[in-house]
Amino acid sequence: GENVEQHPSTLSVQEGDSAVIKCTYSDSASNYFPWYKQELGKGPQLIIDIRSNVGEKKDQRIAVTLNKTAKHFSLHITETQPEDSAVYFCAALSGYSTLTFGKGTMLLVSP
Amino acid sequence: DGGITQSPKYLFRKEGQNVTLSCEQNLNHDAMYWYRQDPGQGLRLIYYSQIVNDFQKGDIAEGYSVSREKKESFPLTVTSAQKNPTAFYLCASSGQESSGNTIYFGEGSWLTVV
Numbered sequence: 001g002e003n004v005e006q007h008p009s010t011l012s013v014q015e016g017d018s019a020v021i022k023c024t025y026s027d028s029a030s031n032y033f034p035w036y037k038q039e040l041g042k043g044p045q046l047i048i049d050i051r052s053n054v055g056e057k058k059d060q061r062i063a064v065t066l067n068k069t070a071k072h073f074s075l076h077i078t079e080t081q082p083e084d085s086a087v088y089f090c091a092a093l094s095g096y097s098t099l100t101f102g103k104g105t106m107l108l109v110s111p
Numbered sequence: 112d113g114g115i116t117q118s119p120k121y122l123f124r125k126e127g128q129n130v131t132l133s134c135e136q137n138l139n140h141d142a143m144y145w146y147r148q149d150p151g152q153g154l155r156l157i158y159y160s161q162i163v164n165d166f167q168k169g170d171i172a173e174g175y176s177v178s179r180e181k182k183e184s185f186p187l188t189v190t191s192a193q194k195n196p197t198a199f200y201l202c203a204s205s206g207q208e209s210s211g212n213t214i215y216f217g218e219g220s221w222l223t224v225v
Contacts, residue, residue, distance in 0.1 A: 009151075034213065043115075043201055043216035044154075089153065098144070098169065099214055103153035 002027040002094045006102025014110055019080050021105045023090035024072040032093040033073045035064060037086045038104075044089055048075070080109045114138065115217035117202050123225045124189065124196060132187045132220045134202035141206055143185035144214065147171060148199040157200075160185055189222060197224050 003026040013019050025033075031052040036044035050057045050064045050073065057064050061080075066073040077084055087106050091099040115136045124130045136143065145157040156169030160179040174193025179185055185204075189196045199221055205214040 006153075032212070036216075041219070041221075043117075043218045046213060046215065049213065093212065098156055098159055101154040103151065 002030060002092055002100040004090060004092050004100050004102045006090050006105060008105060009103065010106045010108070012108045012110065013080050015080060015082060017080055019077045019084070019107055019109075021075045021088055021090070021107070022072060023074070023092075023102050024070075025092040025100075026071065027092070027094040028068075028071065030092040030094040033064070033066060034091050034093075034099070035062075035075050036089045036091070038089065039086050047088075077107075080107075082109050082111055085109045115202055115204055115215060117200075117217040117220050119220060120218070121221045121223075123223050125225060127191045129188055129190050130222065132189070132200055132202075132222070134185045134187065134217060136183055136185075136202075136204045136217075138204055138206060138215065139182070140204035140215075141182070142204060142212070143179070144203040144205075145169075145175070145177065145185070145187045146201040146203065148201060148219075154201065157187065196222055198222060 006023045034049035037047045038044040048064050050066050061078050063076045085108050087104045089104050090102045093099050118133045142161045144159040146154040155171050157175050158177040160166035163182050176188045199219050201219045202217040203214050205212045
């Protein structure tokens with residue numbers, strides 16, 4: 001089955017800095033890669049996703065890049081704000097029809 | 112409002128008891144999922160159902176049971192066979208959208224063994 005590795009497990013940045021979270025996956029057949037943001041005590045919310053037919057996608061301050069050859073994808077957050085503080089999960093969807101999640105990154109943005 | 116509703120938000124289970132977590136969605140999604148979340152473990156798939164009256168085991172199905180009698184409902188029963196049930200449980204659903212099987216989550220249910 002699919003295996004997703006996510007790094008780092010924790011990330012501390014100053015407000016205004018950029019944050020980058022990286023994930024690798026094992027199944028070359030995976031074709032859909034969503035990112036979720038989870039605030040304390042709440043369910044994960046989809047913030048951006050990318051499919052295997054594109055290499056980059058942007059939505060305001062967030063962007064995701066995908067390198068199919070290397071089997072890794074990354075989340076980039078620019079101009080971070082304290083409200084960006086949360087746990088972020090990457091995931092990959094392969095032909096098995098269920099998402100496999102990374103173990104999460106706790107992002108702390110200090111004012 | 113459209114979405115996924117989980118209840119109860121907090122639940123306490125005594126040793127040897129079965130408890131059932133409710134999950135209802137009004138998104139007209141075909142597929143529904145149950146995940147368990149423990150600190151540092153990410154999200155692990157318990158069961159999923161892609162169509163009414165059918166469901167499959169996920170990675171950690173032992174000690175759990177589900178049913179899918181209606182499209183909008185996918186209750187999870189945590190049985191007494193689950194030896195370490197204290198966790199945050201998340202229900203999710205997905206539909207056949209033009210952009211693919213995007214998965215949406217409910218707000219979760221906390222289960223604690225007392």
